[in-house]
Amino acid sequence: MILVSSCLAGLECRYNGTHSQVEKIRDLVKQNQAMMVCPELLGGFATPREPAEIAGGTGDDVLAGRARVIAKSGEDVTEMYLEGAYKTLELARQVQAKCVVLKENSPSCGSQMIYDGTFANQKVPGEGVTAALLRREGFRVISEDELAEVL
Numbered sequence: 001m002i003l004v005s006s007c008l009a010g011l012e013c014r015y016n017g018t019h020s021q022v023e024k025i026r027d028l029v030k031q032n033q034a035m036m037v038c039p040e041l042l043g044g045f046a047t048p049r050e051p052a053e054i055a056g057g058t059g060d061d062v063l064a065g066r067a068r069v070i071a072k073s074g075e076d077v078t079e080m081y082l083e084g085a086y087k088t089l090e091l092a093r094q095v096q097a098k099c100v101v102l103k104e105n106s107p108s109c110g111s112q113m114i115y116d117g118t119f120a121n122q123k124v125p126g127e128g129v130t131a132a133l134l135r136r137e138g139f140r141v142i143s144e145d146e147l148a149e150v151l
Contacts, residue, residue: 003097005109006038008144013038017048022144039108039130043084052077054107055117059132069107085130099150102131104143111143
């Protein structure tokens with residue numbers, strides 16, 4: 001089973017109420033070859049929600065307590081991101097995910113790039129909280145841009 005970000009399968013669950021549908025991912029879900037997950041919804045967020053970015057590091061730093069996830073208003077939402085990451089890990093273990101395809105640039109799901117925490121639309125190399133946790137636990141995590149590698 002492949003675990004995929006729900007927004008990539010067409011669910012309108014991104015912070016602004018949109019999706020980032022990738023047709024091939026939507027098809028995999030329809031064919032029961034992939035299961036959708038949204039770490040942010042699992043963490044207790046609603047859609048739409050305020051945008052958030054990792055301040056002071058990457059997802060690894062959040063897991064280690066060295067960085068925080070901050071909403072644009074300044075609210076610290078780290079605990080909700082951690083909760084969603086750990087619930088996603090639980091699901092990945094339950095379905096024995098052979099691969100996890102997550103939405104690039106997200107503070108949860110970014111696997112190579114995330115926003116820098118300044119809300120200035122600047123990206124930096126790094127992973128989101130969920131991507132970092134899943135990799136730490138031995139799961140193969142890729143972005144939608146790398147999908148061809150697993151199919």
